[in-house]
Amino acid sequence: MAYKLEFHPDAEAEFDEALSWYESQKEGLGQNLFNDYIAIEDHLKTMPEQFPLVMERVRRANLSQFPFSVFFVIIQTSVFVHAVFHQKRNPQDWVERL
Numbered sequence: 001m002a003y004k005l006e007f008h009p010d011a012e013a014e015f016d017e018a019l020s021w022y023e024s025q026k027e028g029l030g031q032n033l034f035n036d037y038i039a040i041e042d043h044l045k046t047m048p049e050q051f052p053l054v055m056e057r058v059r060r061a062n063l064s065q066f067p068f069s070v071f072f073v074i075i076q077t078s079v080f081v082h083a084v085f086h087q088k089r090n091p092q093d094w095v096e097r098l
Contacts, residue, residue, distance in 0.1 A: 003045050004078045015084040018068065036063045037070070037084065044072065048079050058082070 015037070023030025040061050043050065051059040054071070061070040067087040072079050 003048060005041065005045055005081065006078050007081045011081050011083050018086065033066050036065045039064065040070065044070065044079050048072065048074050
């Protein structure tokens with residue numbers, strides 16, 4: 001079964017901001033971050049249960065080459081992404097979205 005991927009609007013905005021910031025540091029770096037995310041997206045859609053629970057229903061998928069984590073919940077046939085978040089930031093910034 002393939003899960004539908006949905007994003008909290010703030011999660012999309014944060015990720016877009018991160019892509020822009022990395023691209024402004026070095027041309028192509030934002031694309032590298034995007035590719036790192038895409039590498040786990042198929043797993044989010046097909047096997048989201050493989051990622052560990054970090055809170056009651058919240059799971060975390062870590063990107064492999066950048067210090068970002070995808071925090072999400074599984075709701076029936078959807079994977080709802082609450083945050084694509086830099087690992088050094090205060091998690092309280094996104095936890096309130098739950």
